[in-house]
Each structure stands twice: as C-alpha cells, then as structure tokens.
Amino acid sequence: MKAAGTVAPVAAEADAAPAGAGTSGSLELRHITVRYGRGRSAVTAVDDVSLEVPAGRVVGLVGGSGSGKSTLGRAAVGLVPITAGNVLVDGVDQGRRPGRRPVQLVFQDPFASLNPRLSVGASVAEAVPREDRARRAEEVARYLDLVGIDPGMSTRLPRALSGGQRQRVALARALAARPAVLVADEVTSALDVSVQGAVLNLIRDLQRELGFAMLFITHNLAVVRYLADRIAVMDRGVLVEEGPAAQVLEDPEHDYTRALLSGVPRIGEPLPEGAGAAGAVGEDARTGGAARAASAGTDEGTETGNR
Numbered sequence: 215m216k217a218a219g220t221v222a223p224v225a226a227e228a229d230a231a232p233a234g235a236g237t238s239g240s241l242e243l244r245h246i247t248v249r250y251g252r253g254r255s256a257v258t259a260v261d262d263v264s265l266e267v268p269a270g271r272v273v274g275l276v277g278g279s280g281s282g283k284s285t286l287g288r289a290a291v292g293l294v295p296i297t298a299g300n301v302l303v304d305g306v307d308q309g310r311r312p313g314r315r316p317v318q319l320v321f322q323d324p325f326a327s328l329n330p331r332l333s334v335g336a337s338v339a340e341a342v343p344r345e346d347r348a349r350r351a352e353e354v355a356r357y358l359d360l361v362g363i364d365p366g367m368s369t370r371l372p373r374a375l376s377g378g379q380r381q382r383v384a385l386a387r388a389l390a391a392r393p394a395v396l397v398a399d400e401v402t403s404a405l406d407v408s409v410q411g412a413v414l415n416l417i418r419d420l421q422r423e424l425g426f427a428m429l430f431i432t433h434n435l436a437v438v439r440y441l442a443d444r445i446a447v448m449d450r451g452v453l454v455e456e457g458p459a460a461q462v463l464e465d466p467e468h469d470y471t472r473a474l475l476s477g478v479p480r481i482g483e484p485l486p487e488g489a490g491a492a493g494a495v496g497e498d499a500r501t502g503g504a505a506r507a508a509s510a511g512t513d514e515g516t517e518t519g520n521r
C-alpha cells in the first residue's frame with residue numbers, strides 16, 4: 215500500500231488519465247429513467263439521465279437529498295429495475311432487469327454489503343470469481359492486505375470490527391469480485407469523522423493503483439473535489455450539469471450547482487445536505503473534518519492496528 219496521500223488540489227488536467235488506467239472497464243448510462251411504484255403514487259426518481267464513467271476515471275455524482283443519486287447508482291449495479299434506458303459496461307448492454315453485473319456497489323452502511331453471519335474472510339471469498347476459486351485463500355489475503363486489514367482477522371465477524379474496518383472489508387469484497395466499474399455510495403458518511411479521511415485516501419490510492427472506473431456518489435462537495443476527475447450534478451431526478459471537476463467547481467453553469475456550492479438554497483427549498491450553512495466547499499463541519507484528516511495523512515491507526 216502506498217502511504218496515505220495529501221489532499222490534492224482540483225486536478226488541473228482533469229482529462230489526463232491517472233496512472234494504472236487501462237485495466238478497468240467503462241460505464242455508460244444512456245437515458246436512464248427509474249420509476250418507483252405505479253399510478254398516482256409513482257415517483258420518478260431518475261428522469262432520462264445519461265452519464266459516462268470512462269475507464270480509469272472517477273466521476274463524482276452530487277446532489278441534494280432525494281435527487282436520485284442512489285437510485286442511479288443502484289440502477290447501474292442492477293439492484294433496481296430500470297424503467298427506460300440502457301446500462302452499458304465496456305459497451306455491452308446489461309439489460310433492464312436487476313441482476314449480476316460487472317459493476318460492484320459499496321454502500322454507506324458496510325453492514326448492507328456484509329453478511330453479519332459470515333466471517334470477514336468468507337465474505338471476501340464469496341466475491342472471488344469462479345475462475346479464481348482454486349486460489350481463493352490467496353485472493354482473500356491479497357485483497358484484505360490491499361485495504362489495510364490484517365489477513366489474520368479473516369475469521370472475525372463484521373460486528374467485531376470498527377466502522378472503518380468494516381468499510382475496508384466491504385471495499386475488499388467489492389474489489390475481489392474484480393469489477394469493471396465500482397459504484398461507491400456515500401461510503402464515508404456513516405463513518406466517524408476521524409476515519410473518513412483514511413478511508414477516502416485508501417479509495418483514492420486503490421483507484422490510482424488498480425485503475426478501476428468509479429462512480430462516486432456523495433452529498434459532500436469537498437470529497438468530490440478530492441477524488442473526482444469529473445463531476446455530475448443531479449437535482450430532482452435530472453442531471454443538471456456534468457463536466458471536468460475544476461470547471462464545475464470553479465465555474466458552475468447551472469443555478470442548482472451554484473446553490474450547492476454556495477450553500478444558499480433556492481426559495482422554498484431546504485438547504486441541500488452537504489452544502490454547509492457556512493457556504494463554501496469544505497466549510498461544512500463534516501467535510502472539513504474529512505479533508506483535514508486526509509490532508510494530515512491520518513489513519514485510524516489504533517482502530518485497524520495494522521497499517
């Protein structure tokens with residue numbers, strides 16, 4: 215593992231491919247609509263959204279609460295049925311029905327990705343592709359090591375781990391499946407501020423090292439500033455803006471993006487989650503904490519006790 219990095223400024227050359235690129239797949243969401251329910255009670259959570267995550271790149275998906283970010287991520291992974299549109303991985307249409315896809319999702323709550331009755335090792339082993347079953351034990355050790363978890367902990371149950379450790383194991387499980395694309399949905403929001411930076415550093419280092427494409431969903435603009443090559447902004451089910459991270463953050467085109475950045479909600483709307491009352495990017499107490507922890511290169515040290 216590389217040493218924890220420092221907070222990077224917004225990539226000046228957002229279009230330059232990161233080191234290690236070329237090993238991953240690409241994700242293309244074409245005119246995706248997802249509707250929950252039927253008739254009058256139907257909710258259009260995602261409305262005709264098209265978005266591309268090129269191989270080796272990180273696209274940050276931001277927006278206020280209920281804007282449809284998680285639904286879009288779940289549609290990409292095949293966890294919710296798609297009402298209209300197509301999900302393509304490496305140009306191959308994945309169909310609209312829920313099902314297994316070469317896209318892995320890491321959730322906000324690691325308990326959602328880990329079976330509480332399975333040991334850490336068994337959880338990761340389950341994800342190892344069939345063709346690697348013969349060397350499953352080595353693969354489990356390799357991925358646990360990669361995320362900074364001592365493979366000696368593989369007999370433990372998730373409940374015996376800290377929140378940060380559980381999220382690392384969830385990440386190991388997702389990566390062990392060797393996905394073409396990773397979707398990370400609010401992966402640090404449930405974590406203690408003191409470990410958020412370490413997990414973000416880990417994700418950033420792994421992404422650079424392994425070169426997988428990633429759709430990184432968050433309400434936290436400081437986090438996308440830190441991680442994303444490109445930023446996509448959703449408002450009430452619609453994609454309102456998409457572009458290189460620096461451009462979206464420094465010179466947003468859409469009013470909603472400006473409102474997210476300034477923390478000033480439109481009249482009659484609640485303050486978007488993550489757009490701190492203080493306003494500017496990184497001034498939200500939570501985001502500031504994450505960025506500072508990342509900047510200091512801190513890790514949860516005693517928590518994992520193995521890095």
Ligand SMILES: Nc1ncnc2c1ncn2[C@@H]1O[C@H](COP(=O)(O)OP(=O)(O)OP(=O)(O)O)[C@@H](O)[C@H]1O
Nearest residue numbers: 250257259277278279280281282283284285286433
């Ligand atoms: N399973 C469901 N059944 C019905 N409606 C749903 C379901 N899941 C989400 N919704 C609705 O779809 C809309 C989009 O929700 P979604 O969770 O995708 O937004 P989000 O941007 O991820 O929000 P948050 O940041 O709060 O998680 C919301 O109006 C939500 O109430």
